[in-house]
Amino acid sequence: MFKRLERINKIQFVYFSIIALTALALGFSHNVISNYFKEAYDITAYQRGLIEFPRELPGVLVIFIIAILSSFSDIRIAMVAQILSIIGIGVLGFITPPFAIMLIFIFINSLGMHMFMPVQDSIGMSLIKDENIGKKMGQYKGVMTSFTMIASIIVFVGFRTGFFSFTTKIKWIFIISAIILGIVLVLLMVLQSLIKEPIKSSKKINFVFRKKYKYYYALVVMWGVQKQIMIVYGPWVLIDILNKRADTLAILNIIGAFVGMFFIPAVGKWIDKYGLKKLLYVDALSFIFVYLTYGLLSAGFASKSLATVGIPVLFAYTLFIVDKMSTQMGMIRTIYLRSIAVKTSDIRPTLSLGLSIDHIVSITCAYLGGIVWSLWGPQYIFFLAASLSLVNLYVASRVEDDRMVKSS
Structure with a gap:
């Protein structure tokens, strides 16, 4: 019994290390990518929307790619994902290619990142042996948030000291990200050796929309809208209108991650x-509040009726941080799916299908968002997102008050 407990603890430690280092690597790449586009290529809001096509397309393709790799265990798929991410971000660390070539490597890196998403949750949930699923998932997300904060601190110091830069030939921040992902790849090999029975869930392409899952898919569609609006255009208000650089966004990420260390668990x-x-309900109301208020602020900044220094900017920073909390509540969707799943083998394919749906919506919203920003102004993007978030409220009202996940 003691040996079994020791082995489980060791496996958990390796998994925690994997998600921690993955969060650290993403902090050096994904979390600063908008600044990279602006500083290295000086793109417009419309171009920023277009870039989301190669960045989000892997989210649509991932269900088919994972199906092709059906003979692989979840951990082996995670290994392939890390290799792709390393190639994509590593090349951009060593060279600044022409815009079109850069998009190819952004696609490769994003493909790896999106392949890892569903298997990361699948592996994590398969390692949970007790009833407190919410508590354990909260711990996983808490570890990720902690290391996101550490990455943001390093990013802030690196850009302030000049060690990190997007205008130099070598982008050390991307190279470091690739190295960390290499360590994650090694840890995945270790995890595979520790687990006697391979973690392997169904990888068939399953387009069966069970009626019982309809509200989960509604939440996924809304997340596709919300994610793209706030993750892409929220920071773009700070970067493009307020001219804030990577070090400023790093400070906001530090604060958001610090709060998240306690908030997510x-x-x-x-x-x-x-x-x-x-x-x-809380999730829905938080999105509506953030989008509506952010839209009012961006309208003021764009029209010059609000000062681009002082209290209005601090308020925008606060909303940016609050939104970090909102987006980190995504585990609610995953746990909701688990609580209503007809069978356990439905979870991974449904997560993958949900990821594809979310990204189809994201690609559309990114393109339309760039057009709306260019023609009418940034505020209308956020007002639209606030209006659509009413769907989340409707879903919350229709979901049964299921306490099966409640701890005893």
Whole structure:
């Protein structure tokens, strides 16, 4: 019994190390990519929207790619994902290719990142042996958030000291990201050697939309809208209108991650204590508040009726941080799916299908968002997102108050 417990603890430690280092690597690449586009290529808001096509297309393709790799275990798929991510971000670290070539490597890196997303959750949930799913998932997300904060601190120091730069030939921040992903690849090999029975869920392309999952898919569609609007155009207000560089966004990410270290584990406990229904209401209302207020601020900044220094900017920073909290509540969707799943083998394929749906919506919103920004102004993007987030409220009202995930 003691040996079994020791082995489980060791496996958990390796998995925690994998998600921690993955978050660190993403902090050196994904979290600063908008600044890279602006400083290295000086793109417009319309071009920023277009770039999301090669960045989000892998999210649509991932369900087919994982199906092709059906003979692979989830951990082996995670290994392939890391190799692609290393190639994509590593090349951009060593050279600044022409815009079109850069998009190819952005696609490769994004493909790896998106392949890792569903298997990361699948592997994590397969290692949970107790009833407190919310608490354990909260711990996973808490570790990720902690290392996101560490990455943001390093990014801030690196750009302030001049060690990191997007205008030099060598982008050390991307090279370091690739090295860390290489370590993750090694740890995945270690994890595979520790687990006696391979973690392998169904990889068939499953387009069966079970009626029971309809609200999960509605949440996924709305997340596609919300993610693209706030993750892409939220920072773009700060970067393009307020001329903020990577070090400023790093400070905001540090604060957001620090708060998230306590907030995300707390969300996991709240799910266990209060149930998913109440948390879905909180999630919906937070998005509506953030988008509506951010739209008002961006309108003021764009029209010069609000000062681009002082309290208005601090308020925008605060909303940016609050949105970090909102986007980190995504585990609610995953846990909701697990609570309603007809069978366990449905979870991974449904997560992959959900990821594809979310990215189809994201690609569309990114393109339309760039057009709306260019023709009418940034505020209308956020007002539209606030209006659409009413769907989240409707879903929350329709979901049963299921306490099956509540801890005993």
